[in-house]
Amino acid sequence: MVLLTVVLNKTECLDEILHAFAENGINGATILDSTGMAHTLSDDEDFRFIASLRQILDPDRESSKTILTVIDEGKIPLVSKIVNDATGGLNNPDTGIMFCTNVTYMEGFEKNNAI
Incomplete structure (x- = not known):
């Protein structure tokens, strides 16, 4: 078993991804709102330049x-x-990233619900 993590910048794709997961028997996903480092540092004077570049490249995306x-x-x-x-x-x-980490222990739901 692995923990699959997708950090999705193209949030408009979320519903399509979740529907496809469900259609393929992938259940039990948790969705979190998240914010990137550049956006968070936009208030820090030392990092304003980096944040301003982010605003130029994608001004509408905050999370x-x-x-x-x-x-x-x-x-x-x-x-x-x-x-x-x-x-x-x-x-x-600016689409997103996906990665997996090994799960060595889990409890709280049946294995069949996770696959």
């Missing part, structure tokens, strides 16, 4: 969505396809 779900490792390619199809590709600028 991201972070998707967390525990899945079987074998479903990583499926999830990657779903996320990349919905976003147009995570390799595109």
Whole structure:
């Protein structure tokens, strides 16, 4: 089992991703509002230049969505396809990132609910 994390900058893709997850038996995701470092540092005088560049590149986006779900490792390619199809590709600028970490212990739900 792995914890799959998607930090989604293209928040308009969230519903499409979640519907595709559900259609493919990927249940139990948690969605968090998140804010990037550059946006948070925009009030700090030492980092205003970095934040001002962010505002020029994407002035409308103030936050991201972070998707967390525990899945079987074998479903990583499926999830990657779903996320990349919905976003147009995570390799595109300011789209998001996705990564997995091993889960060595969990409790609180049945394994079948997570895959």
